[in-house]
Amino acid sequence: ELKVEQNPLFLSMQEGKNYTIYCNYSTTSDRLYWYRQDPGKSLESLFVLLSNGAVKQEGRLMASLDTKARLSTLHITAAVHDLSATYFCAVDGQMEYGNKLVFGAGTILRVKS
Amino acid sequence: NAGVTQTPKFQVLKTGQSMTLQCAQDMNHNSMYWYRQDPGMGLRLIYYSASEGTTDKGEVPNGYNVSRLNKREFSLRLESAAPSQTSVYFCASSKRREQFFGPGTRLTVL
Numbered sequence: 001e002l003k004v005e006q007n008p009l010f011l012s013m014q015e016g017k018n019y020t021i022y023c024n025y026s027t028t029s030d031r032l033y034w035y036r037q038d039p040g041k042s043l044e045s046l047f048v049l050l051s052n053g054a055v056k057q058e059g060r061l062m063a064s065l066d067t068k069a070r071l072s073t074l075h076i077t078a079a080v081h082d083l084s085a086t087y088f089c090a091v092d093g094q095m096e097y098g099n100k101l102v103f104g105a106g107t108i109l110r111v112k113s
Numbered sequence: 114n115a116g117v118t119q120t121p122k123f124q125v126l127k128t129g130q131s132m133t134l135q136c137a138q139d140m141n142h143n144s145m146y147w148y149r150q151d152p153g154m155g156l157r158l159i160y161y162s163a164s165e166g167t168t169d170k171g172e173v174p175n176g177y178n179v180s181r182l183n184k185r186e187f188s189l190r191l192e193s194a195a196p197s198q199t200s201v202y203f204c205a206s207s208k209r210r211e212q213f214f215g216p217g218t219r220l221t222v223l
Contacts, residue, residue: 009153031210042203043156043214088155092210100146100171101212103155 002027004091006104013079013111021074021107023089031092032072033101034063036085043088046074079111115139117215119204125221126194134189134218136204144207145187146171147179149200150217156203162187194222 003026013019023032031050035043047056049065049072056063060083062075072089086108090101117138126132138145143164148156148171158171162181176198178190187206191198199222205212 004155033211042216045211045213048211090156100158100161101156102172103157105153105155 002029002091002093002102004089004102004104006089006107008107009105010108011110013076013109015080015111015113016078018078019076021076021087021089021109023072023074023091023104025070025072025091025102027093028067028070029091029093030067032065033090033092034072034074035088035090037088037106038085046087076109079109081111081113084109084111117204117206117213119202119215119218121218122216123219125223126191127223128195130194131190131192132194133191134202134204134220135186136188136215137186138204138206138213138215139185140206140208140213141184142206142208142213143184145181146205146207146212147177147187147189148203148205149173149198150203151200159189159202194220196222198222 005024007022034046037043047063052067054065060077065072086106088106090103093100120135146161147159150156157173160179162168165184168179180188202218204215
């Protein structure tokens with residue numbers, strides 16, 4: 001059974017600081033997604049990581065994927081208040097699961113000024 | 114191009130009542146999904162439809178039924194609502210394994 005674990009589950013940061021959110025998963029997969037969710041809103045796609053060693057960056061966020069370690073990271077550089085949200089990773093299951101996504105529990109990020 | 118739309122946005126039910134959540138997409142996607150989101154648990158798949166005419170169970174299907182009415186529409190039905198079904202429900206659609214989510218339906222069962 002595919003399981004996805006995120007940590008930390010809650011992160012309170014000062015503006016200007018750097019931090020990393022980790023996403024571990026239990027079985028082989030070739031595709032991992034990062035989403036952002038603002039309170040009361042839907043999920044917004046941030047990154048799709050397709051292969052081992054993939055790295056993608058958008059503004060102050062950078063995501064990477066290590067399929068051998070079954071680990072993805074979402075790195076936040078010089079945090080600003082606007083990054084406050086909940087961040088989810090989701091793993092695309094292999095044939096046993098079709099194209100069904102299995103989500104982590106989410107990381108609630110609060111950036112304090 | 115509205116993307117994925119869901120109705121209603123909010124709903125309050127009494128235990129035992131039934132209702133149908135509606136979802137439609139205008140992106141010509143083959144696959145559609147229903148998830149529920151509970152605090153601290155991320156999203157969990159209820160049912161999905163890989164293509165028009167097919168449906169299959171996800172991780173938490175008990176207490177729900179679905180209908181893939183046509184390529185655009187995928188509905189979720191609660192036959193006899195229970196307080197444990199209080200949640201936020203998201204519909205999604207996908208074409209090449211990237212899923213796009215609707216705005217969600219916030220359901221409370223008293």
